[in-house]
Amino acid sequence: MYNLLFFITLIAVGYLAGTFAERYHYRSIHMREKMFINLPAVTMKTVDYPDDRIKSAELVYGSAVISIDYFKRFTASLRNIFGGTIKSYESLIDRARREALLRMKEMAGDSKIIVNVRIETSTIGRNANKKSVGCLEAIAYGTALTVD
Numbered sequence: 001m002y003n004l005l006f007f008i009t010l011i012a013v014g015y016l017a018g019t020f021a022e023r024y025h026y027r028s029i030h031m032r033e034k035m036f037i038n039l040p041a042v043t044m045k046t047v048d049y050p051d052d053r054i055k056s057a058e059l060v061y062g063s064a065v066i067s068i069d070y071f072k073r074f075t076a077s078l079r080n081i082f083g084g085t086i087k088s089y090e091s092l093i094d095r096a097r098r099e100a101l102l103r104m105k106e107m108a109g110d111s112k113i114i115v116n117v118r119i120e121t122s123t124i125g126r127n128a129n130k131k132s133v134g135c136l137e138a139i140a141y142g143t144a145l146t147v148d
Helices: 002-035 070-082 087-108
Strands: 054-067 113-124 135-147
Touching: 002 070, 002 087, 054 087, 070 087, 087 113, 087 135
Parallel strands: none
Antiparallel strands: 054 135, 113 135
């Protein structure tokens, strides 16, 4: 009986703490995205600015590592048994990518545009036996152009 109560308590605490942390992080992301709304991060074949107007071009990048909480790990393992979309991992990937893009934009400083943006993700701390994700890393990188 105590084991079941302990398990249910862990699930409840994991759900509450994870939900709070995720909502707090999304609020932070929304606020910072509004700050960088005028700095486009795009992939383009050619740059629309003439060469004589480009003052500098530099590599900028941002990296974010987001961990999955206990409740999401539990629900994902259930979804792995029955099949289907794992929505708990979708929000994890969304947060990691958006955070990496924001950190890249923060590094760009006074640049006018970031071109040839790429985003890559990888798992960290994967348990080989259970095939579960521990953390997810997203890295975004591109070329920041400073224009006259």
